[in-house]
Amino acid sequence: MTVSWPLPLVQAPMAGGASGPELAAAVSDAGGLGFLAAGYQTAAATAADITALRGRTDRPFGVNLFVPGETSEAVVTDELPAYRTRLAADADRYGVALGDVPAHGIDDDWNAKVALLLDDPVPVVSFTFGCPAPDLLAAFRDRGTLTAVTVTAPYEAGLAAAAGADLLVVQGTEAGAHQGRWDNTGPIGEPYGLLTLLALVRELTGLPLIATGGLMTGAQVRAVLAAGAVAAQLGTAFLRCPESGAPAAHKAALADPRFGETRLTRAFSGRPARGLVNAFVEAHSAEAPAAYPEVHYATAPIRRAAAAADDPAAMALWAGQGWRLARAEPAADVVARVTADLG
Ligand SMILES: Cc1cc2nc3c(=O)[nH]c(=O)nc-3n(C[C@H](O)[C@H](O)[C@H](O)COP(=O)(O)O)c2cc1C
Structure with missing residues (x-):
């Protein structure tokens, strides 16, 4: 990998406003990899977020795109x-x-966002809801951008590896908000739990794996690293941070014992x-x-x-299964807390 950051910690991209430049900069400055979420936005809004983030930090960061599908x-x-x-x-x-x-919204401004990121490359781009064609992944690599494809099942991991992804984001059912599964037909069913999926994907490919879904504590981060992941991606753990743009009522619900x-x-x-x-x-x-x-x-x-x-x-009120452990504390404190004692 040509891009690296100090700690094996990735702040999950969170579309809808939670993970804007303020949160991403705070996490990258603390040694993790901050992420902007481009989903639902226009390419112009994404360009503005990237400019704002670059104004706040010179550390590496990522941008997440939704791969368009069809109903x-x-x-x-x-x-x-x-x-x-x-x-x-x-x-x-x-x-x-x-x-x-x-x-x-029809294709989430896919072509314009891809053009933006090829034209003005960022360190990492991750994809959700599908996998780009091999030539597009290669085009990002040629520009020095690491590509990460979100997978929720072994067959998706096999296809993403074959397409030429640099990294896989292995997402368990514990995860908050959208399952990144590629196929949206059929019943919700029973998606894989994170540790099982990590083991199955590891058997299929030697690609570096980022584990995500329900991770809230240092002990859990150590567990997924021990299970072979190179980093842990946390979303819900950052939702209550002051730098998170989640609505106040969402932050309050995460601390509300009535839920x-x-x-x-x-x-x-x-x-x-x-x-x-x-x-x-x-x-x-x-x-x-x-x-x-x-x-x-x-x-x-x-x-x-x-x-x-x-x-x-x-x-x-998006929340992963570990939501009760989310704390209202600065993002740098979350990063420090979950990466302490990594040895
Ligand atoms: C509010 C919220 C919004 C999310 N939006 C995105 C997104 O835009 N793109 C994406 O790849 N994942 C998104 N996710 C999923 C995260 O990438 C990650 O898989 C998830 O947060 C992990 O589970 P956790 O929330 O229990 O940590 C979102 C998660 C949350 C909580």
Whole structure:
């Protein structure tokens, strides 16, 4: 690897505002690898984030992209309209209209973001929801950018290795927010737990592995390093930090004893994602179709209105299974705490 950073710790990219330049800079300055999340944003907004981050730190950092996929025609025509009808009462309650997919949202502005990152290379680029073609991964490598592909199953790891990824982000079911699985059809099922998946992927490839999902403590970080990972990627552990851009009601919910568990649900976005169980999750999980990004944009105004009203009932309260261990402390303290005693 040509890019390196002092500690075996990666701050997970968190789309939706949590991991902006402030959080990424704090983590990179503390010796981890900070990450910007480009998902849902335009390429122009991503360029502005990169400029802002470079203004805050000269340490290495990463940028995460969502690989575009397609919703099946049958889901769009048969299941999506029924789900929008179902959501109408929530929209009324918050005084908003359901949203539609904006022009940049159809493919998440993929071509423009790829052009931006090839034109003005960054140290690391990671991919979620799929794997770029081999020639694109090679183009990043030619520019000195390390590529990391998120995998949630052994078959994805095999394909990502064959495509030429430099690193794999091995994501267990414990992870907060979206499962990075490539195929969004079929039931949510039973995704792999992190330690099992790490062992299976290690058997398949000698690529360096970044472990992610439910990691909150130094003991867990040591465990995944012992299991063969080169680094641990933590998301939920940073959500309550002052540098995190997560909404105040999301931060508060993570410390609220009234929330009892997390669940994987398609209710907010149409893709399986893990969050605290609230009224919205209870009401809609069983009916939510595999329509991504259509459901994400349909529910966005409801989620925004709920966040503005400090009402966690209809917010996507993304959280990994270890959420109760998230602390409200500076990001540098999280980095120091989970990397102490690495020996
Ligand atoms: C609020 C939030 C947003 C996330 N957004 C992204 C994203 O944009 N891209 C991505 O690859 N992973 C995203 N993830 C998943 C993380 O990369 C990582 O797999 C996850 O946070 C690990 O589990 P943990 O939250 O228990 O640490 C997100 C996670 C959270 C909590």
